[in-house]
Amino acid sequence: MRYGHFDDANREYVIETPETPLPWINYLGSESYFGLISNTAGGYSFYKDARLRRLTRYRYNNTPLDMGGRYIYLRDNTASDSARAWSPSWMPARTPLDSYECRHGMGYTIIHSKRNGIESQTRYFVPMGENLEIWELTLTNQRDTAADLSIFSAIEFNLWDAMDDSTNFQRNYSIGQVEVVDDVIYHKTEYRERRDHFAYFACSEKLAGFDTQRESFLGSYRGWEDPKVVETGQSANSIAHGWQPIGSHHVRVQLQAGEQKKIIFILGYHENPKDAKFDPPESQVINKRTVLPILSKYLKAAEVDKAFEGLRSHWTNLLNKFQVHTPDEHTDRMVNIWNAYQTMITFNMSRSASYFESGIGRGMGFRDSNQDLLGFVHLIPERARERILDLAATQLETGGAYHQYQPLTKRGNNDVGSGFNDDPLWLVLAVAAYVKETGDFGILNEPVPYDNKPGTEEPLYGHLARSIQYTLDRLGPNGLPLIGRADWNDCLNLNCFSDSPGQSFQTTTNKDGKVAESVFIAGLFVLAAKEMAELTKHVESRKSKVNLTFDLRPSTYYLDAASTMESTIWKAGWDGEWFRRAYDDFGHVLGSKENEEGRIFIEPQGICVMAGLGVDDGRAEKALDSVNVHLATPHGVVLQQPAFSKYYLHLGEISSYPPGYKENAGIFCHTNPWIMIAEAKVGRGDKAHDYYLRINPSAREGLGDLHRCEPYVYAQMIAGKDAATHGEAKNSWLTGTAAWNYVAITQWILGIRPTYDGLQVSPVVPGTWSQFEASREFRGVRYSIKVERSGAGNQVHIEVDGNVIEGNVIPLPAENVKDISVRVTIK
Numbered sequence: 001m002r003y004g005h006f007d008d009a010n011r012e013y014v015i016e017t018p019e020t021p022l023p024w025i026n027y028l029g030s031e032s033y034f035g036l037i038s039n040t041a042g043g044y045s046f047y048k049d050a051r052l053r054r055l056t057r058y059r060y061n062n063t064p065l066d067m068g069g070r071y072i073y074l075r076d077n078t079a080s081d082s083a084r085a086w087s088p089s090w091m092p093a094r095t096p097l098d099s100y101e102c103r104h105g106m107g108y109t110i111i112h113s114k115r116n117g118i119e120s121q122t123r124y125f126v127p128m129g130e131n132l133e134i135w136e137l138t139l140t141n142q143r144d145t146a147a148d149l150s151i152f153s154a155i156e157f158n159l160w161d162a163m164d165d166s167t168n169f170q171r172n173y174s175i176g177q178v179e180v181v182d183d184v185i186y187h188k189t190e191y192r193e194r195r196d197h198f199a200y201f202a203c204s205e206k207l208a209g210f211d212t213q214r215e216s217f218l219g220s221y222r223g224w225e226d227p228k229v230v231e232t233g234q235s236a237n238s239i240a241h242g243w244q245p246i247g248s249h250h251v252r253v254q255l256q257a258g259e260q261k262k263i264i265f266i267l268g269y270h271e272n273p274k275d276a277k278f279d280p281p282e283s284q285v286i287n288k289r290t291v292l293p294i295l296s297k298y299l300k301a302a303e304v305d306k307a308f309e310g311l312r313s314h315w316t317n318l319l320n321k322f323q324v325h326t327p328d329e330h331t332d333r334m335v336n337i338w339n340a341y342q343t344m345i346t347f348n349m350s351r352s353a354s355y356f357e358s359g360i361g362r363g364m365g366f367r368d369s370n371q372d373l374l375g376f377v378h379l380i381p382e383r384a385r386e387r388i389l390d391l392a393a394t395q396l397e398t399g400g401a402y403h404q405y406q407p408l409t410k411r412g413n414n415d416v417g418s419g420f421n422d423d424p425l426w427l428v429l430a431v432a433a434y435v436k437e438t439g440d441f442g443i444l445n446e447p448v449p450y451d452n453k454p455g456t457e458e459p460l461y462g463h464l465a466r467s468i469q470y471t472l473d474r475l476g477p478n479g480l481p482l483i484g485r486a487d488w489n490d491c492l493n494l495n496c497f498s499d500s501p502g503q504s505f506q507t508t509t510n511k512d513g514k515v516a517e518s519v520f521i522a523g524l525f526v527l528a529a530k531e532m533a534e535l536t537k538h539v540e541s542r543k544s545k546v547n548l549t550f551d552l553r554p555s556t557y558y559l560d561a562a563s564t565m566e567s568t569i570w571k572a573g574w575d576g577e578w579f580r581r582a583y584d585d586f587g588h589v590l591g592s593k594e595n596e597e598g599r600i601f602i603e604p605q606g607i608c609v610m611a612g613l614g615v616d617d618g619r620a621e622k623a624l625d626s627v628n629v630h631l632a633t634p635h636g637v638v639l640q641q642p643a644f645s646k647y648y649l650h651l652g653e654i655s656s657y658p659p660g661y662k663e664n665a666g667i668f669c670h671t672n673p674w675i676m677i678a679e680a681k682v683g684r685g686d687k688a689h690d691y692y693l694r695i696n697p698s699a700r701e702g703l704g705d706l707h708r709c710e711p712y713v714y715a716q717m718i719a720g721k722d723a724a725t726h727g728e729a730k731n732s733w734l735t736g737t738a739a740w741n742y743v744a745i746t747q748w749i750l751g752i753r754p755t756y757d758g759l760q761v762s763p764v765v766p767g768t769w770s771q772f773e774a775s776r777e778f779r780g781v782r783y784s785i786k787v788e789r790s791g792a793g794n795q796v797h798i799e800v801d802g803n804v805i806e807g808n809v810i811p812l813p814a815e816n817v818k819d820i821s822v823r824v825t826i827k
């Protein structure tokens with residue numbers, strides 16, 4: 001069953017019924033002010049940090065699941081039936097609508113509905129450069145008689161710290177404060193003391209009333225589905241003193257037959273200078289001088305239109321950096337629109353705020369953010385640069401890394417700490433990707449501190465060297481890297497041995513960690529060390545140009561380290577038909593024929609082949625064939641087999657999940673693109689693209705009732721074949737799947753990838769594809785690429801502006817050249 005359709009020309013997904021299997025959400029905002037919004041206008045907003053600066057309240061795991069959001073109620077004042085009030089977004093009133101449509105676009109959502117001849121359209125978005133969101137409601141009276149309507153807006157304010165807000169009631173029920181001045185509602189809890197920020201909620205119309213106290217609006221013992229005020233048509237004009245501050249405007253409109261009217265609401269965040277918080281200064285009244293100009297600007301329809309156009313063109317410019325036209329619509333749609341969009345959302349949110357991540361629990365992951373960068377670096381190179389420097393500044397002097405940091409403070413998070421031994425290696429991949437994309441070798445010279453401690457600064461390149469060294473300093477009995485608390489698989493906790501309920505698998509360590517080793521980290525190390533060698537080679541040859549302040553180890557140092565690790569993998573990490581996964585604290589192998597459960601894992605097959613192991617001697621193909629036989633399903637490739645049927649003290653969280661879910665043999669989508677890349681590496685384009693389509697959300701659109709999550713973005717997990725709900729997706733939006741799939745399809749299947757010396761074109765596409773086209777901006781130059789097949793292989797022959805070139809890397813053009821046309825023939 002389908003619940004909607006793609007409108008590719010508008011870059012929108014159009015949801016045709018409010019009753020999707022799960023809330024299907026979108027994100028508003030792309031700089032500092034953000035919101036989550038569902039197809040029924042549920043969700044919440046925050047400034048920069050979903051935990052520490054939450055503007056509106058949202059109760060996770062609610063009943064119904066999605067209750068609370070940016071709500072509007074319409075009340076037909078002349079109707080006499082009991083159902084005279086409705087929500088144009090269907091929720092929360094759930095009054096039946098005559099029509100409904102939700103369009104999720106790039107940074108905006110438009111909900112359109114009709115009831116009894118009253119048509120409404122609400123456009124929600126955050127203007128570029130502003131810390132506010134706009135809800136623009138357009139009402140049209142399609143009746144042949146006049147309509148007398150009341151409009152009520154409703155949001156519930158959060159008392160800023162979302163964690164405290166949902167737990168510390170003895171204090172919080174007494175601190176809520178608001179002001180209502182000139183029809184604007186200001187939420188100023190804690191403004192009297194240490195906060196210099198407040199929220200405001202304004203409306204373009206003269207108000208017939210307002211409310212700021214939740215129970216005055218709802219009525220005791222009532223919920224958002226039928227507020228008392230909406231029922232009676234009379235606001236209570238309540239002022240919140242403690243309890244639960246809300247914002248609700250009441251606007252009364254008369255619409256003649258055929259008449260249309262726009263009503264604008266804006267919800268925003270504002271900071272005042274610390275010494276100018278109050279007006280008059282000795283009072284406790286918010287100084288509104290700096291906020292009023294912003295308010296009056298965006299309460300004008302023309303400004304709203306202008307801002308919306310600004311947002312649209314922002315996205316057009318971003319997405320135009322890479323567009324493709326292939327024989328497969330799912331590839332086009334994801335590459336050109338949704339996958340790129342999702343990588344930007346992971347840039348903004350990391351893993352903090354989605355409908356599955358509460359915005360409270362996790363900061364920015366070191367490993368996650370470095371991988372996310374691989375997907376968005378070509379879209380926003382300047383911000384990727386800043387992200388790299390922020391991440392590196394949380395690295396420790398040992399070369400290790402805090403596993404997470406808080407975006408507001410940019411400091412490493414002590415609660416989770418460090419010791420995830422794969423973490424630092426991802427920084428090497430991120431920096432290499434950034435320099436290949438931009439040619440900005442200067443970043444390697446940027447002084448970056450360790451653990452944000454002034455005085456410890458070292459050029460970024462030194463951080464990379466320490467990342468590599470971190471692994472070399474921590475090798476185990478077989479010469480493989482020690483796993484620490486976990487590697488990429490957060491749930492493979494080989495030093496944890498936790499038998500007490502409630503302990504964190506990620507931070508509990510009952511073993512000294514000197515035995516358990518990871519083949520995955522070994523493979524990742526080979527990949528990173530080879531990247532380091534290549535980067536270093538380019539640095540060596542440019543030494544005079546970039547004025548390096550650090551001593552280089554020769555590139556051969558890293559190549560040797562990579563090749564030593566390769567030999568170790570072949571010795572201790574190869575099982576005959578696939579790569580092994582790890583050695584546990586007893587020195588026993590995992591991910592081997594010798595195991596009863598967990599005989600084969602996906603991660604080392606992907607990463608080792610990506611690192612080049614076995615690509616020339618058939619062993620890579622063998623490993624990938626094993627993946628196909630043991631792990632592949634029609635819904636994607638599962639993480640391991642056989643699933644763990646019980647809890648293994650020495651394996652940790654992985655065996656805590658019921659079989660088929662999450663890391664215990666779920667289709668953990670993040671790992672699937674590694675297999676696609678590996679298949680491309682061994683030249684099997686059909687297989688690579690086949691795996692690509694299995695988890696491609698657009699290709700799964702028709703499976704709506706099974707898949708259940710949004711058909712326009714990747715989910716972290718699809719239940720594996722051992723699960724009762726095989727094929728069901730969970731944890732949509734914030735997942736490394738977004739970046740890696742983008743890399744797999746664009747760089748390895750379509751084969752268009754940045755290198756230090758130019759743009760490489762080396763497609764490994766399905767045999768049935770006779771051609772495709774791509775347009776890619778690379779270092780300020782537009783490459784128009786036409787690829788045609790004239791044989792069954794993957795050999796390429798390239799002409800650049802009519803001239804044949806050697807190999808498959810298009811050399812960087814002279815400075816004045818801005819457009820390049822490339823013809824590629826695959827034989």
Ligand code: GLC
Nearest residue numbers: 351365367368488489490491
């Ligand atoms: C989650 C984490 C990620 C980890 C993965 C596998 O997605 O965010 O860091 O690699 O799970 O455990």
Ligand code: GLC
Nearest residue numbers: 489490491505506653662663
């Ligand atoms: C849980 C999840 C895993 C995630 C980890 C992060 O263990 O299963 O996917 O990476 O939490 O804290």
